[in-house]
Amino acid sequence: MGRYDLALIGFGGVNRALAELMSRNGDRLAEELGFALRVVAITDLRAGSLVDTDGIDLAPLLAAEPGELSFAGLAGGSADPRNEWVIREVPADIVVEATFTNPTDGEPALSHVRWALESGKHVCTTNKGPVALAGRALKRLAAERGVGFEFEGSVLSGTPVLRTAERMFGGLEITGVQGILNGTSNYVLGRLEEGVELSAAIAEAQELGYAEADPTADIEGHDVQLKVMILANEILGADLRREDVFCEGISSLSPHEVRDAVSKGLRWKLVGSATRHEDGGVDARVTPLALPAHHPLAGICGPVNGVAFHTDLLGTVTISGPGAGRTETAYALLSDITAIHQRHADDDSAPTRLAVKETHRV
Ligand SMILES: NC(=O)C1=CN([C@@H]2O[C@H](COP(=O)(O)OP(=O)(O)OC[C@H]3O[C@@H](n4cnc5c(N)ncnc54)[C@H](O)[C@@H]3O)[C@@H](O)[C@H]2O)C=CC1
Numbered sequence: 001m002g003r004y005d006l007a008l009i010g011f012g013g014v015n016r017a018l019a020e021l022m023s024r025n026g027d028r029l030a031e032e033l034g035f036a037l038r039v040v041a042i043t044d045l046r047a048g049s050l051v052d053t054d055g056i057d058l059a060p061l062l063a064a065e066p067g068e069l070s071f072a073g074l075a076g077g078s079a080d081p082r083n084e085w086v087i088r089e090v091p092a093d094i095v096v097e098a099t100f101t102n103p104t105d106g107e108p109a110l111s112h113v114r115w116a117l118e119s120g121k122h123v124c125t126t127n128k129g130p131v132a133l134a135g136r137a138l139k140r141l142a143a144e145r146g147v148g149f150e151f152e153g154s155v156l157s158g159t160p161v162l163r164t165a166e167r168m169f170g171g172l173e174i175t176g177v178q179g180i181l182n183g184t185s186n187y188v189l190g191r192l193e194e195g196v197e198l199s200a201a202i203a204e205a206q207e208l209g210y211a212e213a214d215p216t217a218d219i220e221g222h223d224v225q226l227k228v229m230i231l232a233n234e235i236l237g238a239d240l241r242r243e244d245v246f247c248e249g250i251s252s253l254s255p256h257e258v259r260d261a262v263s264k265g266l267r268w269k270l271v272g273s274a275t276r277h278e279d280g281g282v283d284a285r286v287t288p289l290a291l292p293a294h295h296p297l298a299g300i301c302g303p304v305n306g307v308a309f310h311t312d313l314l315g316t317v318t319i320s321g322p323g324a325g326r327t328e329t330a331y332a333l334l335s336d337i338t339a340i341h342q343r344h345a346d347d348d349s350a351p352t353r354l355a356v357k358e359t360h361r362v
């Protein structure tokens with residue numbers, strides 16, 4: 001059985017959850033997926049960096065409270081994240097990028113992804129910045145280097161929206177997408193309906209691992225703006241920039257307005273949409289809408305999200321599932337690694353260093 005060595009960039013909620021999956025279910029996953037996984041490097045802004053090309057023992061790291069973890073003083077450890085050196089020089093097969101999403105310019109995650117691809121390493125990421133702001137260029141770079149660039153978790157966390165559209169909608173013309181694309185704001189709207197204060201509802205979403213490091217991105221719609229760009233660019237063939245997508249979040253709604261709507265049979269939802277016109281142009285926007293109860297997106301509640309695809313042959317196809325959550329998003333990374341395995345394991349053109357290694361450990 002082969003094995004992939006991973007470098008985890010960012011060791012917050014999502015990458016820790018991936019490490020937990022590997023640590024707890026590694027043998028079962030290897031048997032089921034047909035390959036084993038090992039972590040050879042971890043970098044984090046707060047914890048520093050840790051490298052062991054024989055494989056890092058994850059259990060003691062996962063036993064530590066996230067805020068108390070420090071790699072300084074451990075063998076192969078440093079207080080400095082050393083991102084560029086780790087990404088370029090440590091012999092990992094796959095770089096797993098899960099640092100903060102920066103909606104303005106995608107950095108430093110954009111550089112992390114670029115360094116990895118330039119070094120001939122596969123990349124999977126849940127970070128929306130690089131995908132929304134530079135997805136086309138990064139996909140071109142990955143193709144030039146013969147490596148994979150996968151980002152299923154950038155939209156609807158582990159719910160397989162992008163791969164389903166790419167693989168299952170062949171022969172269909174998709175004319176538009178409309179969705180609830182942010183777990184935090186959807187959770188917060190539900191809690192406002194129940195009479196919880198805005199700040200308390202946001203704090204709950206942070207505690208549950210749904211919110212961005214700066215939850216302004218969730219509440220003001222910037223996170224949905226990036227996801228609409230990803231959907232439009234990946235599925236509708238658009239090339240949208242951020243300024244092309246009108247964006248209004250939920251902060252303009254008063255808690256009274258949200259509660260009052262329920263008594264009128266309406267539910268406020270933050271809706272992102274993109275529509276392709278006959279001339280090929282794509283309009284996209286993010287805006288709160290008071291949806292009637294019979295609308296397919298009105299019943300999507302809490303951190304669950306949903307995307308409706310408008311198609312020529314099937315009419316509307318709606319996919320719904322978790323939109324946020326640490327483990328749910330870690331699953332997206334696992335699905336990305338599986339996609340890389342399926343596409344590249346037998347690829348003779350891939351650099352030999354990237355060929356799946358034989359291992360006697362599994
Ligand atoms: N949590 C969720 O439900 C989902 C998260 N995402 C995205 O996945 C990414 C990770 O999310 P979480 O783990 O929840 O965030 P988090 O805030 O818990 O963790 C991010 C980690 O990255 C580290 N970091 C930040 N900048 C760094 C740098 N320059 N070098 C090294 N480490 C750095 C931080 O110290 C932190 O530990 C974000 O981009 C987020 O938008 C995507 C889908 C769902």
Ligand SMILES: N[C@@H](CC=O)C(=O)O
Nearest residue numbers: 182183184211212324
């Ligand atoms: N903060 C985001 C996380 C997933 O992208 C959300 O709440 O949806």
